[in-house]
Amino acid sequence: MVTILSIKLKNRSGLHARPASVFVRKCKAFKSIIKVQKGDKVADAKNILQVLSLGADCGDEILIEINGEDEKIAAEEIKKLVEEELPEIDK
């Protein structure tokens, strides 16, 4: 099975260094293979250089594809992180 999340980035600075670092660390905590897609670019969610290369900015739609034994819990936590915790960092 594969779980796919479609999320709009709401935090002011998108996935740049600071939020990207929080995001990558979260993804690294799971065993699943996790990919992030923005437009036609795909990145390994556990590699910060690739995540930064997406240039995912505030207001952009991203797709997150999670594949592995812990994908359900991973999907839940990543969704919460991007939608709730990252916008908190702005403040």
Added chain:
Amino acid sequence: MPVFKGIIASQGVSIAPLIRYIVKTVEDLDITYCEFSTREEIRLDVALEKYIELLSEIKKKAPESERELLEAYELMAQSLVDEAKDIVRSENICSELAVKRVYLKYRDSFRESGSSLIALREADLRSIASSLIKYLMGYTEGGGILDIRDKIIIAEDVTPTDMIKFAKEGVKGVVTLKGGVTSHAAIIARSNDIPYIIIPEIRLDDIKDGEIAVLDALDGLLVVKPGESELEKYMAKLTRFEELKSIIRRNAFIKATTLDNYIVDVLCNIRDLEEARVASSSGCDGVGLFRIEFLYMMKEKAPSEDVLYNTFIKVAEFFRDKVVVIRAPDLGADKPLPYLILKEDNPFLGLRGIRLLLEYREEIFKPFLRAFLRALRVYENLRLLLPMVTTTREVRETVELLNTLIGELRLDNKMLSSIKIGIMVETPAAALMIDKLVETGLIKFVSYGTNDLTQYTLAVDRGNVRVSYLYDELDPALLRLLEISVSKALEKGIEVEVCGEMASKIPAIPVLLGLGIRGLSVNPTQVGLVKYVISKLSVNSVKKELLSRVLSSSNNEESRRSIREYMVSIGLEELKPWL
């Protein structure tokens, strides 16, 4: 006494000798071949370990807000080393080249990503890769040959690690050619009170080590080899700034109110998304002028409707419930475009601003207006400002065009009357005809662009050193023109703002308030100071005791003297260095 103008990244004033800071980066590594050994992966691990050690050393001294960034650096270094190992294994090349290759790969993909903030990360990546290479080649961080204590550093660019080192070693100020106000080096400079400005035009070759300079990171100036009187002036400014610093900081987040309870909006001028992001947390009441020319210049073609739309909604989102004034691009004159060659003998009096937009409406104006309308449908805080208006026909044609586009986009046709359209007054013609321009209907506000208005009124090109001494926003000619114009605009019951540099100049503030201006759009770093000055003034007192004196002065020296005397008479000696 050369004077350079730059962008303020960290406020302050300092007077000290200059020293050039030249560092080798990964880009300077010019080997194309090197011996591969079986120990490459171990070498990479050791370099990474040393780098992480350096980061934890820095973390101890870095402000709280920077810790997460340093963690991001650690992740970046790890990913970089992981990929370098793959290359070492598959291609049998040495670690230095592998690191450089990974660096180049991501540098290019960061550039292509098109986000201004990600582009800054290119500098971070360069700094990480450079450190790794230094460790691989057996050098230690920094080198430490330069004596930088009590000096003003001038460099191509500096990394956050450099900046932390500067703070530790007691550097007095920093000037760079590259960089941005949201760079981490800038944040570190701010939290360590190191004055820092970015001057793209300066050349390192023009600077000699040891030359005395004034770094005025309050007005964004570097004065090299100042004369005695200049030096004295800046000494005083330095002392005052130290005294006022904390008051200015506190004031940035308070609504500006005069002693007699007039509320003044202090807005920000911004020129790209990066500045917008900084400005959104600077305490300003919104954006009074969003210059979008950066989207048009240095590009192969004009930006698409979608690029414009995305930019507008981003800025609108940063400010949410606060006003954001987007100025239609003011192209032409001193802003040449590769895709639009205008051969004119006198470009400042030629096809520029609204004239150019209406002439090239298909290519430039329509995509802009369509993007604006689409963004306005989502964010009601957006406003539209028209540059270089001189005739009522230009306003009418723009409104007609908006009406057509509303139809094309199938938007509600009641939308037209809800658009907040403003006129930028930059010419004496617009200043004098403001009532008639407003009568065209739909004009909700006026913004005085005092830089061009001063140039056109006084017939002075401020960039021309032979006549720039004649350029002064406090020349009574300009003040008289403003008086006539602002009172006409206020009679029509519309909002009146000033968005030129005049709005951030301390001596101009009492005069502008006295004339009836209630909106000042300033550089983000000036918000606290401008609000503080407003809080010390009384509009009624200015009207009674200053305005007529200034308006009846015979020249700018006289008007400035009157202002200075007035400010001192109401107890504002502390602001003398700015007067």
